[in-house]
Amino acid sequence: MTEETLPAPVEAAASATPPAPVGVMPLLDHLSELRNRLFKSVLAVLVASGIGWFLATRVRNYLLDQLPGHKAQVLGPGDAFFIQIKISLTIGLILAMPVLLYQLWAFIAPGLTAAERRTIRPWIPLALLLFAIGVGIAYLVLPFAIAFLLGFTDAQLVNGIAATPYFDFVTTLFLAFGLIMEFPIVLYGLSLVGIISSQWLSKNRRMIILGIAAFSAIITPGGDLVSPTVLAMTMYVLTELTRIAIKRSGR
Numbered sequence: 001m002t003e004e005t006l007p008a009p010v011e012a013a014a015s016a017t018p019p020a021p022v023g024v025m026p027l028l029d030h031l032s033e034l035r036n037r038l039f040k041s042v043l044a045v046l047v048a049s050g051i052g053w054f055l056a057t058r059v060r061n062y063l064l065d066q067l068p069g070h071k072a073q074v075l076g077p078g079d080a081f082f083i084q085i086k087i088s089l090t091i092g093l094i095l096a097m098p099v100l101l102y103q104l105w106a107f108i109a110p111g112l113t114a115a116e117r118r119t120i121r122p123w124i125p126l127a128l129l130l131f132a133i134g135v136g137i138a139y140l141v142l143p144f145a146i147a148f149l150l151g152f153t154d155a156q157l158v159n160g161i162a163a164t165p166y167f168d169f170v171t172t173l174f175l176a177f178g179l180i181m182e183f184p185i186v187l188y189g190l191s192l193v194g195i196i197s198s199q200w201l202s203k204n205r206r207m208i209i210l211g212i213a214a215f216s217a218i219i220t221p222g223g224d225l226v227s228p229t230v231l232a233m234t235m236y237v238l239t240e241l242t243r244i245a246i247k248r249s250g251r
Contacts, residue, residue: 073160086167173227177231209236212236
């Protein structure tokens with residue numbers, strides 16, 4: 001073997017060396033994008049909560065008006081302050097929801113095909129509408145839920161309501177109704193990846209109704225009958241509407 005032929009095996013060995021992984025930087029970029037989207041989402045909630053702070057007292061008084069006597073008792077020196085923060089954050093989450101949905105869409109959209117983006121894009125404003133519907137239903141249900149629960153009090157079991165549990169109940173009710181109303185988007189997304197179909201939803205209607213009833217009873221706070229009943233009825237109607245939308249899409 002001559003000296004001139006020596007570099008050939010070296011070149012072959014070099015060409016046989018596996019290339020450096022190309023997925024490292026995209027993964028890091030993806031995590032960086034996730035961090036940026038989360039930062040913007042948290043910032044939006046904080047800014048909206050700042051606005052909520054100035055509205056919190058008015059909202060608090062309105063919610064107290066739903067109680068007999070329009071008052072609730074604080075049991076600790078910091079309760080009123082933490083109630084103010086809780087109401088402000090709840091208002092902030094509601095006001096920031098358009099930004100949160102946009103950040104979610106901006107994060108997942110680059111990984112979708114053009115056809116998938118066209119299919120999913122109309123559901124983003126619909127998600128905002130569904131959230132608003134959920135909060136609106138909770139707003140309408142609240143007086144009836146409170147009346148039902150306080151209907152079991154009497155002269156011996158008085159309704160001296162503590163403020164902290166009451167506002168825990170109210171804020172949980174609003175956020176639970178708002179977030180749960182997003183489930184039609186989950187159903188439609190499951191149909192896109194082939195996990196469910198309109199035929200499956202029709203075939204398992206009884207099981208779905210039973211699941212909705214059980215879920216509504218568990219997720220709603222307070223233990224009243226009004227909240228889970230209204231939530232279950234709303235979820236079933238939305239399930240049927242989603243089934244029709246899935247069927248019209250050919251799935």
